[in-house]
Amino acid sequence: MAEPRLIRGFALFDGFLDRPAQEAMVADLRGVLAAAPLVRPETPRGQKMSVRMSACGDFGWVSDRRGYRYEPRHPSGVAWPPIPQSVLRVWQAVSGCDRLPECCLVNWYGEGARMGLHQDRDEADFAAPVVSVSLGDEGLFRMGNTGRGGSTESVWLRSGDVVVMGGEARLRHHGVDRIRFGSSTLLPNGGRINLTLRVVTPA
Numbered sequence: 741m742a743e744p745r746l747i748r749g750f751a752l753f754d755g756f757l758d759r760p761a762q763e764a765m766v767a768d769l770r771g772v773l774a775a776a777p778l779v780r781p782e783t784p785r786g787q788k789m790s791v792r793m794s795a796c797g798d799f800g801w802v803s804d805r806r807g808y809r810y811e812p813r814h815p816s817g818v819a820w821p822p823i824p825q826s827v828l829r830v831w832q833a834v835s836g837c838d839r840l841p842e843c844c845l846v847n848w849y850g851e852g853a854r855m856g857l858h859q860d861r862d863e864a865d866f867a868a869p870v871v872s873v874s875l876g877d878e879g880l881f882r883m884g885n886t887g888r889g890g891s892t893e894s895v896w897l898r899s900g901d902v903v904v905m906g907g908e909a910r911l912r913h914h915g916v917d918r919i920r921f922g923s924s925t926l927l928p929n930g931g932r933i934n935l936t937l938r939v940v941t942p943a
């Protein structure tokens with residue numbers, strides 16, 4: 741395994757998954773999304789997010805008028821499907837963590853979708869990293885600071901790239917400013933899928 745590029749503690753594994761591995765993962769995700777369809781969550785303030793979301797694993801991250809939280813069920817009431825082995829293998833290879841991820845959040849970005857700068861802090865154990873996998877169109881990933889404001893640095897994440905947000909990067913702000921819609925042929929209808937693998941419960 742090649743050494744990652746380190747930017748502000750974010751470990752970037754460029755081209756971690758080759759094309760056949762990406763295709764196999766997309767096939768697995770089709771099954772996940774058939775059981776747990778993508779939804780467009782509302783923020784607690786009542787705005788629709790531009791990203792569509794689903795999840796697999798013991799918990800999924802949800803947002804609605806009641807706030808942000810992890811839930812053991814899809815908003816429809818069904819249990820989240822299990823995390824595919826193809827996805828768990830990425831965690832095992834890069835996380836350096838002996839706990840297993842309890843949530844794999846599935847984000848789908850269509851044309852014009854973005855995700856504002858935020859921290860991932862709804863989990864109970866910040867010792868565990870968040871591992872992100874990018875599939876499909878390129879996305880401009882912005883990395884900031886633990887506190888609000890200050891300088892940021894951005895990189896284009898491409899299909900097959902993996903980012904580990906652990907250690908000093910675990911609570912840094914990050915977000916996705918823009919998608920190069922149509923830049924990849926992986927997903928038949930275009931767009932970008934990002935998976936984030938998370939440990940959710942206390943150690």
Ligand SMILES: O=C(O)CCC(=O)C(=O)O
Binds near residue numbers: 855860897
């Ligand atoms: O789409 C990405 O690359 C990042 C997603 C993210 O930060 C999140 O789901 O919390």
Ligand SMILES: [Fe+2]
Binds near residue numbers: 858914
């Ligand atoms: Fe995040």
